[in-house]
Amino acid sequence: MTTPLIELVDIEKHFGAVIALAGVSVSVNPGECHCLLGDNGAGKSTFIKTMSGVHQPTSGKILMDGKEVRFSSPRQGMEAGIATVYQDLAMIPLMSVTRNFWMGREPQKKFGPFSSFDFKKANEVTMAEMAKMGINLREPDQAVGTLSGGERQTVAIARAVYFGAKVLILDEPTSALGVRQTANVLSTVDKVRKSGIGIIFITHNVRHAMAVGDRFTVLNRGKTLGTALRGEITPDELQDLMAGGQEMASLEASLGGTV
Amino acid sequence: MSEAIDERVRKTSALRKALIRPELGAICGVILVFMFFLSIARDSGMFGPEGVMNWGIVSAQFAVIAVGACLLMIAGEFDLSVGSMIGFSGIIIALFSVTWGYPVWLAIIIAFVLAMAIGALNGYLVVKTGLPSFIVTLAFLYILRGMTIFIAITSTNKTIIGGVRDVTAGDPVAWLFGGKILVGFFQWLADIGLIDKYVAGNKAGQSVVEGIPMLMIWAIALVLFGHWLLTKTRFGNWIFAAGGDSQAALYVGVPVNRVKILMFMFSAFCATVFATCQVMEFGSAAADRGVLKEFEAIISVVIGGALLTGGYGSVVGAALGALIFGVVQQGLFFAGVESSLFRVFLGVILLLAVILNTYIRRMITGER
Numbered sequence: 295m296t297t298p299l300i301e302l303v304d305i306e307k308h309f310g311a312v313i314a315l316a317g318v319s320v321s322v323n324p325g326e327c328h329c330l331l332g333d334n335g336a337g338k339s340t341f342i343k344t345m346s347g348v349h350q351p352t353s354g355k356i357l358m359d360g361k362e363v364r365f366s367s368p369r370q371g372m373e374a375g376i377a378t379v380y381q382d383l384a385m386i387p388l389m390s391v392t393r394n395f396w397m398g399r400e401p402q403k404k405f406g407p408f409s410s411f412d413f414k415k416a417n418e419v420t421m422a423e424m425a426k427m428g429i430n431l432r433e434p435d436q437a438v439g440t441l442s443g444g445e446r447q448t449v450a451i452a453r454a455v456y457f458g459a460k461v462l463i464l465d466e467p468t469s470a471l472g473v474r475q476t477a478n479v480l481s482t483v484d485k486v487r488k489s490g491i492g493i494i495f496i497t498h499n500v501r502h503a504m505a506v507g508d509r510f511t512v513l514n515r516g517k518t519l520g521t522a523l524r525g526e527i528t529p530d531e532l533q534d535l536m537a538g539g540q541e542m543a544s545l546e547a548s549l550g551g552t553v
Numbered sequence: 554m555s556e557a558i559d560e561r562v563r564k565t566s567a568l569r570k571a572l573i574r575p576e577l578g579a580i581c582g583v584i585l586v587f588m589f590f591l592s593i594a595r596d597s598g599m600f601g602p603e604g605v606m607n608w609g610i611v612s613a614q615f616a617v618i619a620v621g622a623c624l625l626m627i628a629g630e631f632d633l634s635v636g637s638m639i640g641f642s643g644i645i646i647a648l649f650s651v652t653w654g655y656p657v658w659l660a661i662i663i664a665f666v667l668a669m670a671i672g673a674l675n676g677y678l679v680v681k682t683g684l685p686s687f688i689v690t691l692a693f694l695y696i697l698r699g700m701t702i703f704i705a706i707t708s709t710n711k712t713i714i715g716g717v718r719d720v721t722a723g724d725p726v727a728w729l730f731g732g733k734i735l736v737g738f739f740q741w742l743a744d745i746g747l748i749d750k751y752v753a754g755n756k757a758g759q760s761v762v763e764g765i766p767m768l769m770i771w772a773i774a775l776v777l778f779g780h781w782l783l784t785k786t787r788f789g790n791w792i793f794a795a796g797g798d799s800q801a802a803l804y805v806g807v808p809v810n811r812v813k814i815l816m817f818m819f820s821a822f823c824a825t826v827f828a829t830c831q832v833m834e835f836g837s838a839a840a841d842r843g844v845l846k847e848f849e850a851i852i853s854v855v856i857g858g859a860l861l862t863g864g865y866g867s868v869v870g871a872a873l874g875a876l877i878f879g880v881v882q883q884g885l886f887f888a889g890v891e892s893s894l895f896r897v898f899l900g901v902i903l904l905l906a907v908i909l910n911t912y913i914r915r916m917i918t919g920e921r
């Protein structure tokens with residue numbers, strides 16, 4: 295058995311009286327895409343924020359390569375190789391692709407006592423990395439606001455991969471996207487996985503999960519409902535698990551099986 | 554996937570690319586304003602050496618505070634206490650040097666330290682409380698103004714402190730703010746007849762343009778520094794990021810709070826440069842100086858293409874906005890137009906520039 299890249303054991307997270315997570319355990323292996331499913335408010339975002347250092351767990355352990363770690367800021371998480379692509383916070387639309395790509399890690403060029411942003415290098419790398427993901431930019435200084443939703447997600451993913459992410463967390467990267475764009479993002483996920491990076495993929499959409507997932511974990515009201523490997527579970531079973539079985543079955547019947 | 558060339562991308566001409574920039578609105582404004590005054594005030598002396606110096610100095614004053622306001626606005630915040638800060642710094646310099654007898658250089662340094670500490674406090678309160686900077690700095694607009702008058706009255710029984718000139722002679726730091734350079738060059742220009750000389754009084758025989766005041770050098774230096782910082786450095790990228798989306802910036806490790814606090818301090822620094830130059834020029838400080846300067850700075854910045862909500866803008870644009878401001882204010886005076894029209898004219902320019910800026914910004918950033 296391989297040691298997981300990251301393993302979270304019995305994570306609890308309380309916000310005052312609100313128990314957002316009541317003991318969740320999830321792990322990711324190298325080159326694996328672990329899908330995290332669950333209804334609104336299940337605690338998925340809270341969980342990955344705990345993983346990336348935005349929140350500190352109330353109790354529970356985080357192990358990386360078998361050693362316990364503790365992140366007190368997203369910066370520390372990043373330095374340990376955990377990169378997160380937040381759904382709506384991924385990119386700043388007013389800024390250029392290059393400025394976004396390098397945000398927080400701008401390459402510097404020195405002359406004398408002054409150091410400046412090395413745009414030449416930054417532009418070249420950005421263009422090359424985007425091309426690897428199958429997106430040909432018009433120019434690296436075009437604003438991210440002029441890109442499509444899928445392209446923006448791809449810039450964020452390319453950025454994470456370039457900066458040596460070991461674990462890539464994607465929070466609902468496909469929820470606002472059309473069919474083509476979703477397919478592009480899913481194929482990007484596939485490329486990234488093949489390079490040995492572990493992926494946590496959050497989605498509401500069972501079909502998107504089935505398309506790329508190697509393992510599936512369903513959260514409900516802050517608890518793990520179950521984990522299944524690819525091939526052990528059918529899309530319908532996964533859907534039922536997510537929505538809490540019984541109720542959904544009857545709802546679905548009344549909607550004529552269209553959900 | 555797609556071929557190397559995306560068929561949906563039209564070739565953009567080099568001209569279009571050169572034109573579509575954040576400063577375009579301000580550039581058009583400058584052209585418009587100069588054309589206007591060349592046609593109505595050409596013979597008034599406005600474009601002679603003295604006239605240019607006149608509106609040049611006023612524009613430079615606006616530019617000094619506009620640079621600070623610009624970087625701060627791009628970082629997503631406002632500073633409404635700039636005007637009060639100008640009054641405060643001026644009084645501090647005059648109090649320490651004239652009233653309490655400290656050397657002028659020390660008084661100036663004390664003013665900078667105090668002002669920047671208050672700027673840091675502004676910033677700290679904004680980032681810690683999460684309140685809009687509009688409110689926090691509005692509070693400081695009143696607090697600082699009131700404190701300035703209080704300090705002046707309790708220590709001198711006056712709100713105006715004169716006699717600064719008597720203590721500045723030979724002080725190198727005072728010269729940095731109140732001195733003039735190229736004096737010999739301008740005298741030479743006058744000697745060969747390119748510039749008029751005074752014909753009577755105690756300055757008879759001297760050039761009417763004595764030299765370039767240090768205020769202008771400060772303005773140019775601050776604009777160049779601000780432009781370089783914003784567009785060419787890592788810190789500049791953080792300024793854009795802090796104002797564009799502070800959460801997104803925070804999540805990738807940009808020290809957003811530090812950036813914002815530093816920009817509040819820089820705004821205070823610029824206000825103090827303005828105040829020091831003014832005190833040196835007038836030879837006095839008054840507790841009511843700088844009223845409304847914060848708005849004039851913000852207007853220059855907005856004419857210059859910056860987005861009020863942050864994340865977008867240009868220091869060069871803000872400098873052009875300051876130039877428009879200075880030329881219009883002094884130009885109407887040269888043209889002999891009723892000065893109330895200054896405000897009308899300024900309002901119209903503000904509106905036109907902002908409308909044009911909005912179009913350009915949408916073109917560049919794909920905003921809807």
Ligand SMILES: Nc1ncnc2c1ncn2[C@@H]1O[C@H](COP(=O)(O)OP(=O)(O)OP(=O)(O)O)[C@@H](O)[C@H]1O
Pocket residue numbers: 309312313314332333334335336337338339340341
């Ligand atoms: N900072 C916070 N303070 C208080 N309660 C919070 C906080 N963050 C999350 N919660 C609560 O924790 C629960 C889980 O929220 P979370 O955002 O993790 O859900 P989610 O699974 O990501 O849902 P969605 O699918 O809608 O994104 C919710 O009930 C939410 O109200």
Ligand SMILES: [Mg+2]
Pocket residue numbers: 338339340
């Ligand atoms: Mg969520």
